[in-house]
Amino acid sequence: MKLNWRKMRALVPTYVVWTIATLVTLLPIWWMIVVSARSRVELFDRPDFIIRSFYVQNYTNVIEDASYREYMLNSIIIATSNALLVTVLALTATYALSRYKLVGSDNIFFWTITNRMAPPAVFLLPLFLLYTRVFAIGDWRMFDTHIGLILLYCVFNLPFAIWLMKGVMDSIPPELDEAAMIDGAGTVGVILRVIVPLAAPTMAVTAILSWVFAWNEYLFAATLTSFNARTITTGLAEFVTVTGTNWGEMAAVATLTLIPSVIIVALAQRYIVVGLTFGAVKD
Amino acid sequence: MRSKRTGWLLLAPTLIILFIVGFLPFLYVLYVGFFDWNVFSQEAGMTFAGVNNYRRLVFDTDFLNAVWLTLRFTAVSVLSQLVLGFLLAQLLTRDFPGKSFFRIVHTLPLMIAPIVVGAIWRLLTIPGLGPVPYFLDRWFGFDYRIGQFADHAFITTVLMDIWHWTPFVTLTLLAGLTTMPIEVTEAARVDGANRWQLFRYITLPLLRPVILTTLFIRIMDGLRIVDEVWMLTGGGPGTATRYVGIHIWRVVFPKTDYGYGSAMSILTLYFTIVICWLLYVSISQKRSSD
Numbered sequence: 001m002k003l004n005w006r007k008m009r010a011l012v013p014t015y016v017v018w019t020i021a022t023l024v025t026l027l028p029i030w031w032m033i034v035v036s037a038r039s040r041v042e043l044f045d046r047p048d049f050i051i052r053s054f055y056v057q058n059y060t061n062v063i064e065d066a067s068y069r070e071y072m073l074n075s076i077i078i079a080t081s082n083a084l085l086v087t088v089l090a091l092t093a094t095y096a097l098s099r100y101k102l103v104g105s106d107n108i109f110f111w112t113i114t115n116r117m118a119p120p121a122v123f124l125l126p127l128f129l130l131y132t133r134v135f136a137i138g139d140w141r142m143f144d145t146h147i148g149l150i151l152l153y154c155v156f157n158l159p160f161a162i163w164l165m166k167g168v169m170d171s172i173p174p175e176l177d178e179a180a181m182i183d184g185a186g187t188v189g190v191i192l193r194v195i196v197p198l199a200a201p202t203m204a205v206t207a208i209l210s211w212v213f214a215w216n217e218y219l220f221a222a223t224l225t226s227f228n229a230r231t232i233t234t235g236l237a238e239f240v241t242v243t244g245t246n247w248g249e250m251a252a253v254a255t256l257t258l259i260p261s262v263i264i265v266a267l268a269q270r271y272i273v274v275g276l277t278f279g280a281v282k283d
Numbered sequence: 284m285r286s287k288r289t290g291w292l293l294l295a296p297t298l299i300i301l302f303i304v305g306f307l308p309f310l311y312v313l314y315v316g317f318f319d320w321n322v323f324s325q326e327a328g329m330t331f332a333g334v335n336n337y338r339r340l341v342f343d344t345d346f347l348n349a350v351w352l353t354l355r356f357t358a359v360s361v362l363s364q365l366v367l368g369f370l371l372a373q374l375l376t377r378d379f380p381g382k383s384f385f386r387i388v389h390t391l392p393l394m395i396a397p398i399v400v401g402a403i404w405r406l407l408t409i410p411g412l413g414p415v416p417y418f419l420d421r422w423f424g425f426d427y428r429i430g431q432f433a434d435h436a437f438i439t440t441v442l443m444d445i446w447h448w449t450p451f452v453t454l455t456l457l458a459g460l461t462t463m464p465i466e467v468t469e470a471a472r473v474d475g476a477n478r479w480q481l482f483r484y485i486t487l488p489l490l491r492p493v494i495l496t497t498l499f500i501r502i503m504d505g506l507r508i509v510d511e512v513w514m515l516t517g518g519g520p521g522t523a524t525r526y527v528g529i530h531i532w533r534v535v536f537p538k539t540d541y542g543y544g545s546a547m548s549i550l551t552l553y554f555t556i557v558i559c560w561l562l563y564v565s566i567s568q569k570r571s572s573d
Contacts, residue, residue: 047414
């Protein structure tokens with residue numbers, strides 16, 4: 001790209017506006033990191049955006065706290081299992097929708113998508129009642145279990161996962177699987193040896209986005225768990241109490257919760273919009 | 284070679300999971316909505332109540348107020364995002380050095396957990412600690428109190444939503460702008476169209492499908508907001524930011540008035556579907572008239 005003087009001048013407003021937009025985006029996040037680096041006493045001084053000394057205790061206190069370690073571990077277990085489950089389910093489901101002429105497959109496809117539209121608050125009450133009273137075998141209840149959240153997050157993640165995978169599946173020529181079948185491969189063999197290698201990039205994107213959505217979820221994690229399966233987001237919300245909050249430690253937990261998001265943006269930046277709009281808007 | 288049974292077997296796990304955790308709760312909440320069921324009341328268990336719960340709801344000013352607040356919040360924040368997002372996207376259509384850096388930073392808020400967004404904004408606005416009240420007072424002599432003034436809390440939740448979701452609008456509109464045929468704009472410019480005419484008669488009609496899809500997704504998300512606002516204001520002060528999700532979750536739910544809460548959930552779902560449907564109709568009508 002060649003830039004001459006006139007073109008540069010025309011770009012001045014663009015740079016001004018976008019620099020402001022970038023500052024507006026970054027300053028609140030930066031302030032959180034600043035708060036996480038200060039002790040209680042320093043905090044109630046004049047707001048100062050420069051970190052002069054890093055108060056590591058906020059982080060070490062949180063990391064040494066056994067309950068926060070467990071929240072973090074629960075979040076990792078739930079998000080990872082959910083991402084794997086969603087990816088495998090989306091793979092088999094879109095293979096079935098794309099290769100077999102099933103009765104009503106278009107309706108099934110549409111129905112899975114509509115699952116995302118519903119406001120979550122509407123489903124809090126029935127899910128809470130089902131998890132505590134109905135989905136129970138003997139003493140075991142689905143309430144406050146990892147598997148309960150893992151299955152629930154499928155409802156939010158499968159719609160966009162199926163959307164993403166359907167596009168790839170339709171673009172893989174069926175002749176390829178037929179050739180493999182003639183060579184003696186079964187359905188599982190075809191999926192593993194023909195489909196997976198070709199769909200691998202999209203599967204990775206699906207898994208990454210599902211992971212971050214499961215990691216970020218708060219409302220259901222707060223309602224459908226009490227002790228064993230609390231996640232990091234519920235831990236963060238517990239900081240805000242009536243009796244006074246340790247803002248430094250809260251900012252430290254928030255910063256730790258944020259790290260995966262930053263990594264995801266770096267890894268899958270191009271696919272985020274496609275994932276969020278169900279491919280309705282191609283980037 | 285391909286038996287239908289294998290196809291259904293491959294699809295079955297997905298359908299079963301979506302049925303159990305997606306569709307069954309819907310049937311269940313519909314069912315419970317027709318009963319009186321309060322765990323702490325005299326008579327335990329469910330008694331059939333017909334449409335009494337719904338009759339009560341129509342006169343429940345707290346609920347109606349929550350619905351009204353949610354609509355106001357969604358309208359103000361989504362419209363602001365649309366204007367800002369369009370402006371920002373317009374400035375990104377040309378290539379320039381540093382463009383991808385701006386884009387990546389701009390994408391960041393989209394992936395941040397809503398609860399963390401709430402925490403970030405809480406840290407910005409706490410009296411005595413946050414920079415927002417401090418600098419507003421120092422530079423403008425403006426007395427900002429999120430915990431006391433309803434307007435301040437409302438505006439802050441709107442600004443938080445703008446901060447969080449404008450990038451989404453920017454990126455979808457940018458995708459729409461970059462796929463627009465450049466010849467049309469060029470031809471109009473040759474014919475002497477000014478900037479406003481270009482925008483009004485070329486850009487806007489061509490961009491309409493993308494704008495409406497974006498609006499659709501943003502309105503859905505705006506109507507269901509809970510996490511960020513709960514973390515920022517807790518629905519307060521008073522009921523100033525108690526949007527409908529928070530109302531169901533924090534006010535109706537803990538009272539264990541399950542029948543009434545179910546009816547409220549169903550009515551909220553109904554409002555959402557009606558708004559969806561109106562939007563959908565306007566999208567398809569505009570398309571056919573083009």
